Amino acid sequence: MKLQSSSKYLLGTASVLALFASAGSITPAHAGASAATRPIYFGGSTLASEAFRQIFDCYSHGNVGSGTAYSDGFQIGATTGPGWITTACNTIATTQVNGLYAGVGSGNGVRGYIANNPQQWYGGTITPPASGTATTSSFLPALQPSLIDLANTGSPSTVFGSYPYPRVDAGLSDSPLAIASGATTLTTVSLGLTPTQGWMVPGSPTTTYAALASITVAATTSVASYNPTAYGPAIQIPAFEVNVAIAVNTGGLNQLHSAVTGAGTLPGTQTNQGAAIQLTAGQLCAIFSGLVTNWDDTTAANVPYLTSGGTASLGAFSDANTLTSGSGSEAYASTSKAITVVFRSDGSGTSFILTNYLKNVCPLLDPTDAKQYKSIFGATNLPSTSFSNLIANVNKFRTNGSTITATWIGGSGSGSVASNVSSNDATKGGRVGYVSADFTYPYTTTVAGVTAPLSAALQNEQLRIAGTTVPNDTTGTLTFIAPTPGAALNAWSDTRLQSTSTTWTWANFNIYNNTFTATTTQGGVPLFGQSVLPLTNVSGAYPLSGTTFLDLYSCYSTTAGVAPDANRVTSLVNFLTWYYSSSDTRPTTVMQNAGFNPVPAGYSALIRSKYLGSLSSTRIAAGGTASTGCSSASGAL
Numbered sequence: 001m002k003l004q005s006s007s008k009y010l011l012g013t014a015s016v017l018a019l020f021a022s023a024g025s026i027t028p029a030h031a032g033a034s035a036a037t038r039p040i041y042f043g044g045s046t047l048a049s050e051a052f053r054q055i056f057d058c059y060s061h062g063n064v065g066s067g068t069a070y071s072d073g074f075q076i077g078a079t080t081g082p083g084w085i086t087t088a089c090n091t092i093a094t095t096q097v098n099g100l101y102a103g104v105g106s107g108n109g110v111r112g113y114i115a116n117n118p119q120q121w122y123g124g125t126i127t128p129p130a131s132g133t134a135t136t137s138s139f140l141p142a143l144q145p146s147l148i149d150l151a152n153t154g155s156p157s158t159v160f161g162s163y164p165y166p167r168v169d170a171g172l173s174d175s176p177l178a179i180a181s182g183a184t185t186l187t188t189v190s191l192g193l194t195p196t197q198g199w200m201v202p203g204s205p206t207t208t209y210a211a212l213a214s215i216t217v218a219a220t221t222s223v224a225s226y227n228p229t230a231y232g233p234a235i236q237i238p239a240f241e242v243n244v245a246i247a248v249n250t251g252g253l254n255q256l257h258s259a260v261t262g263a264g265t266l267p268g269t270q271t272n273q274g275a276a277i278q279l280t281a282g283q284l285c286a287i288f289s290g291l292v293t294n295w296d297d298t299t300a301a302n303v304p305y306l307t308s309g310g311t312a313s314l315g316a317f318s319d320a321n322t323l324t325s326g327s328g329s330e331a332y333a334s335t336s337k338a339i340t341v342v343f344r345s346d347g348s349g350t351s352f353i354l355t356n357y358l359k360n361v362c363p364l365l366d367p368t369d370a371k372q373y374k375s376i377f378g379a380t381n382l383p384s385t386s387f388s389n390l391i392a393n394v395n396k397f398r399t400n401g402s403t404i405t406a407t408w409i410g411g412s413g414s415g416s417v418a419s420n421v422s423s424n425d426a427t428k429g430g431r432v433g434y435v436s437a438d439f440t441y442p443y444t445t446t447v448a449g450v451t452a453p454l455s456a457a458l459q460n461e462q463l464r465i466a467g468t469t470v471p472n473d474t475t476g477t478l479t480f481i482a483p484t485p486g487a488a489l490n491a492w493s494d495t496r497l498q499s500t501s502t503t504w505t506w507a508n509f510n511i512y513n514n515t516f517t518a519t520t521t522q523g524g525v526p527l528f529g530q531s532v533l534p535l536t537n538v539s540g541a542y543p544l545s546g547t548t549f550l551d552l553y554s555c556y557s558t559t560a561g562v563a564p565d566a567n568r569v570t571s572l573v574n575f576l577t578w579y580y581s582s583s584d585t586r587p588t589t590v591m592q593n594a595g596f597n598p599v600p601a602g603y604s605a606l607i608r609s610k611y612l613g614s615l616s617s618t619r620i621a622a623g624g625t626a627s628t629g630c631s632s633a634s635g636a637l
Contacts, residue, residue: 038565040572041165043102043121044109044172046414047242047350047436048548050444051594052172056099058089058590059575086589092578097571100165105413106173107347107385113171113551114188115224116231116636118164119196124346124412126191128219133194135214163199166562167637169572171551174349175385176510177236186226186234192218197562231636232554232629235620236506237607238547241492241597243483244353245437245455246284246544247421250276251429252337253295255321255330274441276423276454277332278471278480280305280320281464281543285362287432288354289376290394290404292317293339295332295430304365304373308467310524312367320459322470333430338407342420342433343387345410353546354434355390356383356512357534361543364525372397383512414439419448432456434544437483437595457482458544461537465523485597487542492600494536496520500602502610509603511547547599552611557635558622569622576620577612580604 076085102121112120194216256277282305286292301314318331344351359382366373375397381389395401411417418439421431440455457480471479481487497514516527534543558568579587588598610618621628623635
C-alpha cells in the first residue's frame with residue numbers, strides 16, 4: 001500500500017515531498033545505503049512525481065524499508081499493474097544512486113532551479129507580507145519526506161536525512177522555461193524563508209519527526225537570475241511524453257456514453273482504460289469557459305463546435321450524446337447535476353498543458369467570439385501555469401462569471417485535485433478536473449486515501465475531420481481517445497513536429513513551440529501559429545499531450561556548498577544515460593506502467609550525444625573541466 005497524506009501520496013526513499021495543510025508527525029524509515037556519496041536531488045512537477053518515484057526505485061533496485069521490504073509502496077515483482085515495478089530492475093549493473101524527489105509543483109521546481117536554491121522548493125503558494133516578516137503555520141511550505149535515511153545521514157546531517165535538500169541537481173516542470181519580456185536571461189522571484197534548513201524537528205519518540213510550528217516569511221523578495229557564467233548554458237530536455245487526463249466523478253450521471261468496462265490488468269492495454277465518459281472538444285471548451293454549468297444542459301444552439309468540413313456551428317451540450325442506434329440526444333444527467341471544476345491553485349505545469357490546449361482549440365470553434373471563446377481563451381495571459389488567469393478571464397467575459405467560478409474548487413498538487421474529484425464519493429458527483437494520467441485509474445487505485453478518479457476519453461482532430469462526433473454506445477468499444485501511453489506516442493508521431501538537430505539549445509526542446517505555418521489548412525480550418533500537439537490529426541492521438549521538462553545545469557560544483565560531492569556529476573550522468581538508453585527497456589516499462597511514454601528516439605539520441613557523451617564539448621561536466629563549456633565555470637551549488 002502507498003503511504004498517503006491529505007493532499008497526495010507520500011512516496012518513499014526520501015523521495016516525493018508530502019504537502020500538508022497543517023503540521024503532523026511521521027515515522028521515518030531506513031532507506032538503503034547509496035553506492036555514491038550523495039543521492040541526486042530532483043524537485044518540481046507533481047505530474048511527474050509518481051513516475052519518477054518508480055523510476056528511481058527501479059534504478060536503485062527499490063532498496064528501501066524499515067524491516068518491511070519496499071515500504072514506499074512500489075514493489076518489485078512479477079505482478080503488473082499499479083504499484084508494481086518489473087523484476088528486471090533487480091539486474092541493473094550500473095552503480096546506483098538513490099534519487100530524491102520533492103513534488104512541489106512546476107512553478108516551484110523552476111523557481112528552485114533558476115535560483116539554484118533548494119529552499120525555493122516549497123509546496124503550494126506563499127504570499128509574502130506587505131512589510132517586515134510574518135509566520136506561516138496554517139500551511140507550512142513543506143513537510144519532511146516520510147522516508148529518510150537515518151542510517152546514512154551524512155556530515156553535516158542535512159545532507160540526506162532532512163529537508164530542504166542541500167542542493168539542486170534538476171528542476172522539473174511541465175511548462176517550458178521562458179525569458180521574461182525585457183530580460184536577457186531566466187529570472188524568478190526568490191522568497192526569504194527562515195530557517196533555511198531543518199523544516200522538520202525530532203519528535204518523541206526520536207524516530208518520529210514533526211513539522212516546525214511556523215516558518216518566517218520575509219516581505220522582501222529578490223529577483224534571482226540564472227547565472228550562465230557559473231552554471232554554463234541552461235539545459236531543458238523532455239523527460240517523457242505525458243497525458244493530462246480529464247478526471248471525472250460520474251456520481252449522478254446516468255448516461256455515460258460510453259463507459260468502457262473490463263477486468264484487464266495492463267495499464268494502457270487492458271480493456272478498462274479508465275474512460276468513464278467521452279467528451280468532444282466542444283464540450284471541453286464549454287465546461288472550462290463556464291458556458292455550460294450543469295450536466296443536464298440541453299439548451300439548443302448554445303455550444304460552439306466545428307463540423308467535419310470546418311464550419312463553425314452551434315448545438316446543444318447533449319448533442320454529442322446522440323444515440324448511434326436511434327435519434328435524438330440525451331443529457332448526461334436526467335436531473336440537475338452541477339458541473340464543478342476542480343483546478344490547480346498552485347503554480348502548475350499541468351495547468352499550462354490544459355490551458356495550452358484550450359487556447360489553441362477553443363477560439364477556432366467560436367471565430368466571431370459570440371460565446372466569448374476568443375476573449376476567454378485567446379487572451380495573452382494564456383497559456384499559463386496559473387489557472388487563476390483563466391478564472392479571471394471567465395469572470396471578465398462571462399455573464400455571471402464570478403458566480404460560476406466561485407463554485408470551482410482549488411487544490412495544491414495533482415493529488416489534491418484527484419482526491420477532490422475521486423470516483424466513489426457521491427458527494428463529489430459531477431466534479432471534473434485535470435491531472436496527469438498516473439493520478440487516475442487504472443494507473444493508480446487510490447489517491448490520498450480515496451478511490452482514484454476515472455478519466456474521460458477525448459475527441460481529437462482526426463475524429464472531428466472524420467465526422468466522428470458521437471461516442472460509440474452500441475458495441476462497448478472506445479470511440480474517443482483515452483489517455484494511454486500509446487495515445488501519447490501517436491500524438492508525438494505527428495510529422496508536423498520539428499526534427500531534432502545538433503544545433504538545438506534549451507529553447508528548441510520546447511515541444512509547445514512547434515506551430516503550424518501560414519499555409520496549413522486542416523479539416524477546412526486555416527491554422528497559423530497554433531501549437532501542433534493540441535490539434536494533431538494523427539489517428540489515435542490523445543490531444544491533451546505534452547511533456548515534463550528536466551531543467552539541468554551544464555556545470556556542477558563538486559567541491560562547494562552544503563553537500564560537496566566528488567561523485568555528483570558521475571552519479572547524475574550515469575542515471576541520465578540509463579534513463580535515455582537506446583537499448584535498456586526498463587525505463588520504458590516503468591514509464592508506461594505509470595501511463596507515460598518515452599520521448600522519441602531522435603530526442604533521446606540527441607540528448608545522449610549532446611549532453612551525456614564523454615567526448616562532447618557540450619556535455620554536463622564539473623566546474624573547471626577542460627574542453628567543455630565548464631572550463632572557466634565554478635558550477636551550480
